[in-house]
Amino acid sequence: MDERKRERMVAYLRRRMKEFGIEPDDVASAIAEDQLRQKEARYRSATGETWDGNGEIPHWLKKVMSAGQSLEHFAVNGETNRAKSPLQEVGWQNDPFAGSPLATVKPARHDRR
Numbered sequence: 001m002d003e004r005k006r007e008r009m010v011a012y013l014r015r016r017m018k019e020f021g022i023e024p025d026d027v028a029s030a031i032a033e034d035q036l037r038q039k040e041a042r043y044r045s046a047t048g049e050t051w052d053g054n055g056e057i058p059h060w061l062k063k064v065m066s067a068g069q070s071l072e073h074f075a076v077n078g079e080t081n082r083a084k085s086p087l088q089e090v091g092w093q094n095d096p097f098a099g100s101p102l103a104t105v106k107p108a109r110h111d112r113r
Contacts, residue, residue, distance in 0.1 A: 043074040 017023070041050035049060045057065075065071060 041076055043071070044076050045074060 017027075040052050042053040043051045043061060045060055045064075047060075049058065051058050051061055061071070061074065064074075
């Protein structure tokens with residue numbers, strides 16, 4: 001944004017804030033509250049909706065979960081407070097089917113001609 005556009009935007013915002021009786025401190029406190037709320041969020045949607053994990057599951061999260069998406073997909077920083085699964089993970093080095101026909105047989109392909 002060039003300097004003239006920025007100056008015009010600042011003047012417009014100041015005029016509108018004066019019109020509605022909004023002080024710069026009001027704006028600063030609202031921004032601080034939003035940032036605090038964002039930090040407390042455990043789940044966040046792509047559109048910025050958040051949930052802290054307490055209380056009833058919000059509508060946006062129910063909707064996407066009913067469509068098949070997992071709750072963990074929306075976890076902030078990929079973390080949830082759920083306990084880790086006690087099942088042992090199987091890595092490629094510990095593949096129980098390594099060397100068996102199950103590991104080498106390729107699925108049948110259906111040619112469409």
